[in-house]
Amino acid sequence: MPVRGTARLRVESLSAGREVATITGVTLEVAQGEVVGLAGLEGAGQRVLLRALAGQIPTTAGRVTLDGRDVTADGYRARMAAGVHHLPADRIGEGLVPGLTITEHIALTAEQSGAAIDWAAAERDAAERIERFSVRGTPDSVPESLSGGNQQRLLLALMPPQPSLVLMEHPTRGLDVESAAWVWRQLLARREDGTAFVFASADLDELMTYCDRILVCFSGRIIGEVDAATTSVAELGLLIGGVTA
Numbered sequence: 001m002p003v004r005g006t007a008r009l010r011v012e013s014l015s016a017g018r019e020v021a022t023i024t025g026v027t028l029e030v031a032q033g034e035v036v037g038l039a040g041l042e043g044a045g046q047r048v049l050l051r052a053l054a055g056q057i058p059t060t061a062g063r064v065t066l067d068g069r070d071v072t073a074d075g076y077r078a079r080m081a082a083g084v085h086h087l088p089a090d091r092i093g094e095g096l097v098p099g100l101t102i103t104e105h106i107a108l109t110a111e112q113s114g115a116a117i118d119w120a121a122a123e124r125d126a127a128e129r130i131e132r133f134s135v136r137g138t139p140d141s142v143p144e145s146l147s148g149g150n151q152q153r154l155l156l157a158l159m160p161p162q163p164s165l166v167l168m169e170h171p172t173r174g175l176d177v178e179s180a181a182w183v184w185r186q187l188l189a190r191r192e193d194g195t196a197f198v199f200a201s202a203d204l205d206e207l208m209t210y211c212d213r214i215l216v217c218f219s220g221r222i223i224g225e226v227d228a229a230t231t232s233v234a235e236l237g238l239l240i241g242g243v244t245a
Contacts, residue, residue, distance in 0.1 A: 008032045008196040009053070009165055014062035016052035023048045023220045026062070030165070032194035037207040037228065039200075040217035040240055046200035047089075049217070050167045053198065054086040055079040067164060083164030087171060091151040096143040102126045102154065103139040109158050129157040133186070149179035156186050163190070168199035172206065184210055204233050218242045 009030040016023055023045045030036050038046040051057045053064065055076040064072045066082055074082070088094035096105065106129065107122040126139040135153045137146055143154060152175060159166075166187070172180035187197065188210070201207050207214050211228035216239040224239040 006032050008034075008067060008194070009198070010063075010065040011053070012063040012065075014049075014052060014059065014064060016057055016059045016062075017048045017220075018057070021048050023052060023217075026222055028215060028222065030196045030198055032196055033191040034212050035188070035191070035197040035199075035210055037199055037201060037211035037214045038217055039204065039207055039214050039236055042202070044240075045217040045220040045222075047169060048220070050086070050169055050198065050200060053165075054084060054167050056086070083160075083162075085159055085163040085166050087155055087159075087166065087168040089169035089173060091148065091155060092143060095155050096151060098144045099142055101140050101142055102130065102135070102137060105143075105154070105158060133157040134182075148174045149176065152179070152183055156183065162193050163195055166190070166195060166197045166199075168197065170201055171199055172201075172203070180206075204236055207236070208233075216240055 007029045011026055011028045014023065014026040021043070026049060028036070038049065040046050048057065052059060055071070055074050055078065059072055062072070063070060066079070066084065069082065071079055071082055092098055100108075103119070103123045103126040106126045107117045107119070110122065110125070123139045129135070130137060130139065133153045133156055135146070135157060136150050143151055146154065152171070171187070172183055175183065208228050208231060214226050214228050214231065214236065215222045216224040216226070216236065218240070219242070223242065223244055226235060226239070
């Protein structure tokens with residue numbers, strides 16, 4: 001299936017990972033404003049692929065291009081600077097820092113012109129984002145005191161305003177229906193600015209509802225691609241089980 005519009009992300013014959021957690025020979029493109037989902041059994045390669053795209057695990061072969069620039073050799077910090085943003089599945093363990101207040105999280109993500117942090121400005125920014133993203137907390141709240149839905153809202157509040165590419169692992173896992181729908185409204189609003197999304201989910205309904213295309217991972221490879229608007233749970237189930245014909 002051809003990519004619609006200008007390709008934001010190009011991946012050519014990518015292999016990455018260590019020992020049993022690997023991906024091999026992955027090739028894909030994602031257009032500006034496109035949402036691409038990754039389906040598969042746990043450990044089929046989705047997590048490794050997302051982390052390889054984020055620059056968090058080593059690439060052993062292949063090429064990754066973002067907006068026409070080769071970022072294959074770049075680590076996570078360099079890819080973040082290029083517009084890549086990663087939302088991990090483990091919100092507390094990897095996405096947020098237990099013990100730090102929301103204000104301190106805001107200060108850590110803010111661009112600072114010097115060594116000193118303007119704490120008054122950080123607290124004002126925290127209060128504004130808490131209101132805008134409907135986080136049930138205060139600038140002094142720590143993430144472990146928040147519910148799962150509010151932790152996810154906080155992660156969204158910490159996102160840069162216009163990322164080029166957002167990589168997500170199970171973005172609504174553990175959330176109620178209302179919170180999950182709210183999260184997706186916030187994410188999809190960024191498509192207007194050309195942000196592209198690649199995300200993994202075990203929820204087939206979520207994949208079929210929010211994706212343009214779904215790629216199916218099996219044993220570290222992409223073995224199939226379907227149009228989210230026309231596929232069925234039965235078709236996806238067969239591909240997830242490794243049945244390609």
